[in-house]
Amino acid sequence: MHPKALLDACAELLGQVLTFEHPADAVVARYCRERRQLGPRERATLGDVTYAVLRRKLLLEQLARSGSGAQARRLAILGFAAVQNEQARALDPAATRGARDFLKSALSPLESQWLDQCDSVQPQDLLAPHRHNLPEWVAAPLRQQLDEPGFWALAEALAQSAPLDLRVNILKARREQVLQELSQVGIQAAPSQHSPWGLRVQGKPSLARLPAFASGAFEVQDEGSQLLALLLDARRGEMVVDFCAGAGGKTLAIGAAMRSTGRLYAFDVSAHRLEGLKPRLARSGLSNVHPVAIAHERDERIKRLAGKMDRVLVDAPCSGLGTLRRSPDLKWRQKPEAIAELAQQQAAILAGAARLVKPGGRLVYATCSVLEQENEAVARAFGAAQGDFEPLEVADLLAQSRVADAAALASGGEGGGRFLRLWPHLHGTDGFFAAVWQRRA
Numbered sequence: 001m002h003p004k005a006l007l008d009a010c011a012e013l014l015g016q017v018l019t020f021e022h023p024a025d026a027v028v029a030r031y032c033r034e035r036r037q038l039g040p041r042e043r044a045t046l047g048d049v050t051y052a053v054l055r056r057k058l059l060l061e062q063l064a065r066s067g068s069g070a071q072a073r074r075l076a077i078l079g080f081a082a083v084q085n086e087q088a089r090a091l092d093p094a095a096t097r098g099a100r101d102f103l104k105s106a107l108s109p110l111e112s113q114w115l116d117q118c119d120s121v122q123p124q125d126l127l128a129p130h131r132h133n134l135p136e137w138v139a140a141p142l143r144q145q146l147d148e149p150g151f152w153a154l155a156e157a158l159a160q161s162a163p164l165d166l167r168v169n170i171l172k173a174r175r176e177q178v179l180q181e182l183s184q185v186g187i188q189a190a191p192s193q194h195s196p197w198g199l200r201v202q203g204k205p206s207l208a209r210l211p212a213f214a215s216g217a218f219e220v221q222d223e224g225s226q227l228l229a230l231l232l233d234a235r236r237g238e239m240v241v242d243f244c245a246g247a248g249g250k251t252l253a254i255g256a257a258m259r260s261t262g263r264l265y266a267f268d269v270s271a272h273r274l275e276g277l278k279p280r281l282a283r284s285g286l287s288n289v290h291p292v293a294i295a296h297e298r299d300e301r302i303k304r305l306a307g308k309m310d311r312v313l314v315d316a317p318c319s320g321l322g323t324l325r326r327s328p329d330l331k332w333r334q335k336p337e338a339i340a341e342l343a344q345q346q347a348a349i350l351a352g353a354a355r356l357v358k359p360g361g362r363l364v365y366a367t368c369s370v371l372e373q374e375n376e377a378v379a380r381a382f383g384a385a386q387g388d389f390e391p392l393e394v395a396d397l398l399a400q401s402r403v404a405d406a407a408a409l410a411s412g413g414e415g416g417g418r419f420l421r422l423w424p425h426l427h428g429t430d431g432f433f434a435a436v437w438q439r440r441a
């Protein structure tokens with residue numbers, strides 16, 4: 001495709017994405033599906049440019065104010081330039097020039113001149129919002145939680161794309177085996193820093209056609225999600241509930257940890273999401289998983305299981321603000337008013353799920369949000385209201401699950417090891433939170 005046509009397509013797609021009526025990944029997928037003539041590289045560019053603009057929206061909108069022509073086109077030019085700079089820097093600094101020539105061949109002389117001006121803007125001359133690219137209602141609480149260097153390191157980390165992590169299915173393969181199979185097809189990977197099941201892959205190679213994937217030897221899963229399953233520490237033969245199972249990312253990890261024994265219920269209010277679990281379950285080789293679509297957290301079917309579960313994971317619906325590396329549109333689609341509502345829903349689901357736990361059993365509450373309001377505040381309120389649930393130290397539990405450097409992943413409480421707190425800038429994972437309790441016997 002000629003650079004001019006590709007840039008026009010980027011601008012058209014951005015016009016659709018920036019209405020924020022639908023999630024960005026769905027809009028990009030539909031746009032590409034409706035244009036069969038697009039090749040794989042063009043599809044990749046369309047996605048990359050869209051995400052580059054979503055990540056740095058405040059900065060690019062500010063720079064775009066000085067240009068001329070349609071706003072979506074100006075943003076597309078700046079997004080295109082940002083993607084090319086990143087790619088060229090990663091591969092070979094000398095390649096930056098060539099990449100810029102490709103883009104410039106799509107621009108008018110005036111646009112080309114304007115882009116040069118934008119290139120010369122120095123970060124230190126920018127206002128804070130144009131550097132952190134977060135809405136104020138997200139930036140303000142994060143600044144309260146983190147010190148100044150920490151806040152800026154987080155903002156920088158959230159502006160990057162997430163690395164590609166795999167979880168080795170311990171029911172089917174060992175980590176070394178999968179590493180070797182990947183290396184045989186030229187894919188570089190290394191063991192994860194913390195999860196004993198994890199691999200971090202270099203770059204973003206396509207994995208779906210690999211025999212090791214088809215045979216269920218691994219799943220794509222962020223290291224942070226793996227750590228949540230490790231925290232639940234479900235054992236052989238136990239009765240376990242994954243209360244908000246969705247498409248079952250954590251269900252599969254938990255089921256493998258149980259070595260496909262016992263009974264693992266995968267609950268969710270969305271039958272559609274649970275459908276997504278089916279093909280993954282088939283690959284995984286697990287036979288202990290029982291997906292159940294429930295109406296709500298007080299469903300009759302749940303009542304029948306009250307007090308019978310060894311372990312319950314509540315991977316609660318949340319703002320998703322810990323996953324901005326993957327879904328940067330969330331920071332523009334989420335509204336501050338929704339957070340209080342989410343916190344209420346989280347508390348209700350946690351209380352409903354807690355009734356399932358048997359005396360001596362373990363309850364894990366988790367989110368992929370970085371906001372205290374959805375995390376420590378919900379956990380503390382639950383602890384205060386439910387006297388028969390005793391808080392456990394996450395740092396100790398992770399160390400028992402063979403998680404390397406476990407103490408560095410926890411914070412809060414008297415000893416600083418009470419809650420799991422994963423941060424993209426510190427741990428290279430998505431932002432995750434977890435609190436754990438044991439029901440008193």
Ligand SMILES: C[S@@+](CC[C@H](N)C(=O)[O-])C[C@H]1O[C@@H](n2cnc3c(N)ncnc32)[C@H](O)[C@@H]1O
Pocket residue numbers: 225243244245246247248249250251267268269270273294296297315316317318349
């Ligand atoms: C964070 S997602 C779960 C992701 C999933 N655990 C995974 O690892 O892929 C939260 C899920 O909670 C579900 N949910 C929302 N309200 C619920 C409720 N009252 N009871 C059970 N699940 C609920 C949503 O449908 C959504 O799938």
